[in-house]
Amino acid sequence: MRASRVGVLSRWVAVVVLLLLWLPLLSACGGKANSVGSSGESSPGSSFGLDDRRLDKATVRVVFPFDFVRHVFYDAEVNTPAKVAADLKAQSEFYSDARAQSNGDVVVMMTKSQHERVVQRDESIIRASEQRFVKSNRDYRYVIGDDQQSVSIWANKYLNPNTYADIAQIVPGMVGVVYYLQGHTGPWQMVISLYNCHSNELVKRFNFYESFNMEYDRLGD
Known part of the structure; x- marks a missing residue:
């Protein structure tokens, strides 16, 4: 659709x-x-x-x-x-x-056992969301930065809005949860970069905390 x-x-x-x-x-x-x-x-x-x-x-x-x-x-x-x-x-x-x-x-x-279960559960849900996204289109990619403060997404204009909400809002937020659960003490700032999956062109870059709107046509075919 x-x-x-x-x-x-x-x-x-x-x-x-x-x-x-x-x-x-x-x-x-x-x-x-x-x-x-x-x-x-x-x-x-x-x-x-x-x-x-x-x-x-x-x-x-x-x-x-x-x-x-x-x-x-x-x-x-x-x-x-x-x-x-x-x-x-x-x-x-x-x-x-x-x-x-x-x-x-x-x-x-x-x-300690509760903490371990929480981290394992959050990480497994993050992985499952990533896998659903990349399996929905062979050209899609999803890369979480090693510092857990950046996400790069490659997609096109046929990306389902609900899927986009998941990978651009819910999953990054959960990455932030894991960031703190793992013991990081510095401020967490997630930067999300959205690319056209065919041209590799950067379409939009924004901070997770920012309000934003997405025009899907900018992602191209």
Whole structure:
């Protein structure tokens, strides 16, 4: 099906899609972490009021920075950091605790096994989305930068809008989640480059956090 001059996914729609996909399905995906640390000490756990029986299990602390949470997990009309934290905390199978900080960061506590499952699940979903995309057309390509802060996409104007929303919004956001879960502490800025898959011409380059519209005809045949 040809998709011509179609405006792609407004920011709030993308947020809703992310919430619907991540929170129920990934449960533990969500969020970016400013820091990931393992410790057998009681201080990280006690700061969240975990009882003594759970302190030895709550060993991984992940901080999802406010700017990341704001762009990926909600916007003003959809969610708040406190709501994001509450949704995560309710998923007790994957999180020991979660709380929104006064600065808007969302902090979660996980056991090592929970953390491992979250990362594995997120990475497997990213890979599955990549594979669906490249298998949909033999000329399509999808390359995530080694630093997890860039994505290059090769496609044409017949790209399905829903597929585009997946690879240009949902998957990059999930890459950001994994970026923080893996222990990176610097700010995450995903740059997305879209190329015509036949001419190799750069059609559009934008930051994941930016609002944007896509004119599919610019991608060419």
